Structure formats: structure tokens, C-alpha cells
Amino acid sequence: MEKLRIAIQKSGRLSEKSLLLLKEAGISLNNGSRKLRSVAQAFPLEVIYLRDDDIPQYVEDGVAHIGIVGENEFAEKACEVKLIERLGYSRCRLSIAVPKSDNYKSLEDLNGKRITTSYPVILKNYLDEKGVKAEIHVLSGSVELAPSIGMADAIFDIVSSGSTLISNGLKEVEVVMKSEAVIIAGRQLDAEIQAVLDDLIFRIRSVLAASNNKYILLNAPNENLQQIIETIPGMKSPTVMPLAEPGWSSVHSVLSEKEFWAVIDRLRELGAQGILVIPIEKMIV
Numbered sequence: 001m002e003k004l005r006i007a008i009q010k011s012g013r014l015s016e017k018s019l020l021l022l023k024e025a026g027i028s029l030n031n032g033s034r035k036l037r038s039v040a041q042a043f044p045l046e047v048i049y050l051r052d053d054d055i056p057q058y059v060e061d062g063v064a065h066i067g068i069v070g071e072n073e074f075a076e077k078a079c080e081v082k083l084i085e086r087l088g089y090s091r092c093r094l095s096i097a098v099p100k101s102d103n104y105k106s107l108e109d110l111n112g113k114r115i116t117t118s119y120p121v122i123l124k125n126y127l128d129e130k131g132v133k134a135e136i137h138v139l140s141g142s143v144e145l146a147p148s149i150g151m152a153d154a155i156f157d158i159v160s161s162g163s164t165l166i167s168n169g170l171k172e173v174e175v176v177m178k179s180e181a182v183i184i185a186g187r188q189l190d191a192e193i194q195a196v197l198d199d200l201i202f203r204i205r206s207v208l209a210a211s212n213n214k215y216i217l218l219n220a221p222n223e224n225l226q227q228i229i230e231t232i233p234g235m236k237s238p239t240v241m242p243l244a245e246p247g248w249s250s251v252h253s254v255l256s257e258k259e260f261w262a263v264i265d266r267l268r269e270l271g272a273q274g275i276l277v278i279p280i281e282k283m284i285v
């Protein structure tokens with residue numbers, strides 16, 4: 001059987017989480033210490049390890065069928081590949097920053113300025129769209145140093161917490177795009193490989209859904225049972241069982257991480273007691 005070949009970053013901010021995702025999807029790789037490639041056990045998949053910059057091109061060329069990259073690399077390389085799944089980790093944004101002392105008011109202030117970046121394509125598209133004409137200088141690393149050594153008036157780079165900007169005397173003035181890890185695939189996959197990919201995506205969705213949801217159990221006073229059921233409708237509807245103590249029921253359901261605290265507050269208002277929240281390992285939706 002032909003193997004699905006997936007490209008993963010060799011070492012960097014995407015590597016560990018991408019390998020963990022495969023592991024949680026039940027795919028174990030045959031070599032613990034990372035080489036250039038490894039083969040999965042009991043699943044027709046092979047991993048090749050590359051620099052993230054190279055992954056979109058390898059996928060376009062068909063050397064790898066799919067790859068995991070930051071959405072920023074996907075946008076920057078503009079290769080003939082499609083985004084097939086968002087993975088929710090390695091979240092960051094791409095922003096324009098200027099020296100803290102700069103009296104920046106709006107994008108127009110960047111007309112005629114020098115902006116240093118490792119993402120010239122994304123920046124150029126953005127500036128063109130906004131009608132701003134600036135000089136774009138490309139640097140592959142340490143972009144945040146450019147203003148302090150007089151090389152640039154502004155930078156365009158990845159920001160997560162913003163602490164790197166602050167420690168380099170810069171302030172973030174425009175957020176151009178948000179990014180997270182994504183799976184990209186080549187335009188044309190043969191039927192056999194597509195079937196393996198569908199299976200992998202199904203497993204990955206089950207892992208992601210599980211990590212976004214919790215299993216919740218609680219004791220509900222019967223007079224508020226209906227409202228409690230409406231508060232935690234779960235996947236289909238909650239399981240309700242009578243407690244040994246008259247007037248009370250046990251309710252089991254699934255709760256999304258996003259609405260977690262608001263729902264817990266509402267349940268307490270409705271008199272729920274003994275609330276237990278348990279992680280879910282896999283969720284088949």
C-alpha cells in the first residue's frame with residue numbers, strides 16, 4: 001500500500017506539537033530520535049523532517065503529499081497547495097512595529113519608510129491593498145534589531161506575547177494577520193492516498209474536538225432539571241439518572257472549553273452540586 005507522506009518541521013516551534021498530535025491520533029513512529037524520515041507503525045504514513053520554509057514547496061512538488069506549517073508560511077510562499085485543516089496550536093500574529101518613541105498615527109505614516117521583514121510577500125500584499133508605498137527590506141532573522149541599528153524605520157514580524165518587541169524598544173502598531181498551525185495538501189492526490197488522508201483527518205478532528213471539550217457530571221435538583229439540561233445540551237442530549245436521594249438527579253454531558261466558566265456559573269445558580277469536570281481523550285463527532 002502506498003504511504004501518505006507528511007512533512008513536519010525538523011526542529012522549531014511546530015515540531016513537538018505536530019508529533020504529539022500524530023501520537024494522539026494513534027500514530028507511533030518507528031524512531032524516537034528524529035532522523036530525516038520515519039515510518040509509522042500500523043498506519044500507512046511516512047514523516048519527512050524539513051525546515052518549515054521548505055514545506056509548502058515540497059508539498060506543491062508532490063515530494064510530500066501534505067505538510068504542517070504556520071499559516072504565515074502558507075501565505076508567504078503562495079504555493080499551489082490548499083489549506084485543509086486548522087490545528088489551533090502555535091498561534092501568533094504578524095504585525096508591523098515601530099520604535100516606541102515614534103509618533104505613529106496611521107498606516108499612511110509608513111509611506112516612503114523602510115520596513116524590514118522575513119515576510120515580504122504578505123507585507124507587500126497588505127501595503128498594496130492599503131495603498132501604502134514603502135521600501136521592503138528582506139532579512140531572514142533578527143528582524144527586530146533593524147530599527148535600533150539604523151537599518152529600518154519599522155519592522156513586520158511574528159509577535160506572540162510582544163515581549164521581544166518591548167525588549168527591543170518597539171511597539172506594535174498594526175496586526176496584519178493571525179496565524180496558527182495548519183495542514184496543507186497538494187492539489188492532486190490519488191484515490192488511495194486521499195483515503196489515507198481522510199482517515200488521518202478524521203482521527204485528528206477527534207483529538208482536537210476532545211481537547212476543546214470536557215466531560216461534566218453534576219447533581220441537579222429535580223425542580224431545575226429542565227433548565228440544567230438546556231444549559232449543557234452536550235453532543236445529543238445529556239444522560240440523566242435518578243440519585244438514591246429523592247428529588248435529585250445525576251446529569252452527564254459534554255461542555256466546550258470556550259463557554260466553560262460561563263456555563264459553570266449558570267449551573268451553580270441553578271443549584272447544581274458536586275460538579276466534576278473530566279478531560280476527554282478522544283471525541284468522535
Ligand code: ATP
Nearest residue numbers: 009012013014051052053070072090091092158160
Ligand atoms: P526553521 O528552522 O524550520 O526555518 P523557523 O525559525 O523559521 O524554523 P520557528 O521559529 O520554529 O521557525 O517557528 C515556526 C512557526 O511557528 C512560525 O512560522 C509561526 O507560524 C509559529 N511561531 C513563531 N513564533 C511563535 C511564537 N512566539 N509563538 C507561537 N507560534 C510561533
Ligand code: MG
Nearest residue numbers: 051052053054
Ligand atoms: Mg523557517
